[in-house]
Amino acid sequence: MNSEYYHLxxxxxxxxxxxxxxxxxxxxxxxxxxxxxxxxxxVFFDTKSCKDCGVVLEELERIxxxxxxxxxxxxxxxxxxxxxKYGVTSFPALMYFRNxxxxxxxxxxxxxxxxxAWLTDLDSMELPDKIEEVNAKILENLIExxxxxxxxxxxEDNEESERVLQELENIDDEADAKDIGFVKIADENLAIxxxxxxxxxxxxxxxxxxxxx
Numbered sequence: 001m002n003s004e005y006y007h008l009x010x011x012x013x014x015x016x017x018x019x020x021x022x023x024x025x026x027x028x029x030x031x032x033x034x035x036x037x038x039x040x041x042x043v044f045f046d047t048k049s050c051k052d053c054g055v056v057l058e059e060l061e062r063i064x065x066x067x068x069x070x071x072x073x074x075x076x077x078x079x080x081x082x083x084x085k086y087g088v089t090s091f092p093a094l095m096y097f098r099n100x101x102x103x104x105x106x107x108x109x110x111x112x113x114x115x116x117a118w119l120t121d122l123d124s125m126e127l128p129d130k131i132e133e134v135n136a137k138i139l140e141n142l143i144e145x146x147x148x149x150x151x152x153x154x155x156e157d158n159e160e161s162e163r164v165l166q167e168l169e170n171i172d173d174e175a176d177a178k179d180i181g182f183v184k185i186a187d188e189n190l191a192i193x194x195x196x197x198x199x200x201x202x203x204x205x206x207x208x209x210x211x212x213x
Contacts (some may be wrong), residue, residue, distance in 0.1 A: 044076040050091040063116040070120040071137030152184040154200040161200045
């Protein structure tokens with residue numbers, strides 16, 4: 001596995017080619033992939049012959065910190081073979097992965113506010129009948145911004161967690177219709193913080209106040 005460090009907005013990023021992530025955003029000029037879920041979720045693709053790539057990269061660097069507050073870490077990729085693998089044919093391009101599902105930003109990449117809104121909008125990658133996976137930073141912002149939020153704290157590769165998750169995904173659309181957000185997170189620190197002796201467990205936030213169900 002190839003790896004190297006690259007600095008975006010003055011911060012070191014580890015470039016790991018060929019790793020798999022649950023959340024990944026890609027921009028065309030190079031690809032940076034992280035092995036852990038919380039490290040990277042956006043990738044910028046570019047090429048050496050791309051006229052606008054440098055300008056767009058500067059715009060993305062301006063929103064790097066704000067995106068980071070939502071758990072979004074940005075990287076870039078210049079490998080055409082990687083771009084081709086993900087169906088990217090024009091540059092620059094920004095790709096976002098959540099739950100291993102890719103989406104390409106189809107707006108103006110020079111409009112940093114729209115790009116930031118797209119990257120930090122949970123609905124931008126909402127999957128039908130699926131409960132959205134989040135990390136700790138995104139969850140913190142969701143709790144702050146949501147009136148009603150249900151959070152499934154679960155264990156990865158756990159039979160009981162998978163069973164409960166499948167049951168809850170059957171009511172995800174109904175919860176959404178009642179303006180109740182529904183997300184899941186595999187975070188042992190969160191379990192310890194709330195004194196959860198066993199997982200999976202469901203926490204319901206009403207006006208930021210947690211209720212253990």
